[in-house]
């Protein structure tokens with residue numbers, strides 16, 4: 315497959331009749347998501363640009379009399395502006411005028427350069443600050459998405475969007491430079507028009523015309539490159555995340571070459587698309603500079619042929635040389651800003667998808683106090699089906715009540731709906747039918763967060779962060795705010811304190827490669843300690859001991875048995891014996907409750923059940 319075919323095959327095909335979003339509407343969407351203070355910053359951008367543009371005009375204005383003095387001193391007083399300047403200084407000869415004019419020219423030109431630098435500094439600071447705003451908003455909104463969305467989505471696409479924000483910041487620098495340059499270019503063009511209408515119009519139309527032709531030729535290619543780069547970038551991130559996420563299998567199966575090839579395909583597509591766009595963005599400058607020089611020579615040739623010869627034409631030529639020298643870079647910056655926006659349009663749209671993620675009414679608010687459960691939590695004919703599937707009920711009309719302080723065990727074959735039931739209990743999923751009642755009050759969007767604050771979850775393998783034991787127990791709490799007494803108390807109740815305290819470094823020992831190596835049982839006990847640190851009222855153990863051998867499981871269950879009755883505990887286990895600590899055992903099959911009773915009752919029922 316040649317490169318053009320590859321780019322075509324990667325570019326997403328237009329769907330339906332919906333027109334593709336324009337760069338302008340993408341920028342409008344971005345604007346709508348910016349914080350108020352940032353919008354004020356953007357609104358202030360034209361002020362320094364206007365000053366810089368005025369300084370540019372002034373430098374052109376000073377150039378004309380300056381060159382006139384050099385070329386034809388005797389005629390210099392015929393220029394009205396020079397007369398005024400000379401009167402102001404009280405000088406009467408052209409030679410006396412040369413010194414002050416040189417100083418005035420230098421001051422204006424240096425002032426203009428300083429202002430342009432200030433504008434460039436301000437623009438880059440602002441654009442990267444906007445990039446920071448976008449990154450934080452994308453991450454924050456992503457963190458506030460419902461669990462059902464996280465369960466469906468590939469996390470690599472979020473990572474990819476966050477990485478792409480860097481490219482967007484650069485695009486925004488160029489966009490702001492484009493806005494500044496447009497204003498400055500307008501001032502330069504007006505100055506040139508005042509000096510000599512015909513020559514200025516001629517120069518402008520030829521230069522702007524050339525850029526317009528280039529824009530027409532390159533716009534489709536830039537857009538296609540943009541789509542290829544954005545898509546291939548996401549695919550590359552997915553490949554890396556899949557390979558590293560399943561590194562055990564990659565090593566065992568020896569299929570590094572497959573992932574290498576897949577990653578290479580993406581990286582190659584991104585590299586080709588971006589290098590193409592880079593060339594298309596920067597190269598016109600050389601052609602136009604060449605053309606600009608040619609025009610200059612032609613104008614010089616025409617003007618010197620007129621009366622007065624070269625000396626008469628020199629001031630005008632000098633001013634135009636300066637004008638062109640000023641105009642060409644700003645025209646190039648306008649073109650570059652446009653090309654960059656087009657080349658990154660798809661990236662911008664990818665980011666906007668994450669920036670536009672809807673969030674609940676609680677977004678940005680202080681988390682509520684935990685909802686205290688005084689008596690019970692109950693499922694009342696709860697059903698649930700996953701959206702986008704065949705709508706089959708994964709949980710089918712289940713009802714049960716767990717009194718405060720009880721231990722409730724769930725049993726059932728794989729796929730019977732145990733984890734889904736727990737996700738419903740934790741408010742991570744919302745029932746499609748029925749209700750979950752806390753002390754008789756249904757769980758809704760209004761009290762869901764408060765309910766969740768009081769729940770701690772220990773999964774089959776707990777997630778340990780690359781930090782200290784204390785930080786892992788007080789998970790998500792800033793180091794300075796960790797209550798060490800509470801950490802020690804939680805570790806003691808989870809029966810892991812002895813191990814931690816016997817280890818050099820104790821609670822401050824790092825977990826990970828160079829730190830404490832934890833066995834499966836110890837990891838799970840850290841998970842229980844984490845739940846206890848949270849001072850949760852409901853503890854949810856989702857196959858928390860399934861991966862452990864019998865004796866390790868027994869020691870972890872021992873820790874669970876020792877927990878106080880202020881905690882209501884729900885646990886899923888594959889082995890019935892694991893649930894011997896439970897007051898009630900519920901058996902699920904195809905989302906329905908098939909048996910409910912005490913541990914002993916369920917054991918008896920199973921003994922008398924006819925073999926399948």
Ligand SMILES: Nc1ncnc2c1ncn2[C@@H]1O[C@H](COP(=O)(O)OP(=O)(O)OP(=O)(O)O)[C@@H](O)[C@H]1O
Pocket residue numbers: 465466700703708726727728729730731732733734735
């Ligand atoms: N995110 C999801 N999207 C669609 N279907 C899902 C999703 N998660 C689970 N399911 C389906 O729901 C059913 C119940 O899954 P669930 O994980 O609740 O069962 P389980 O009893 O916990 O199984 P296991 O013991 O294997 O963990 C299964 O058929 C599963 O395929």
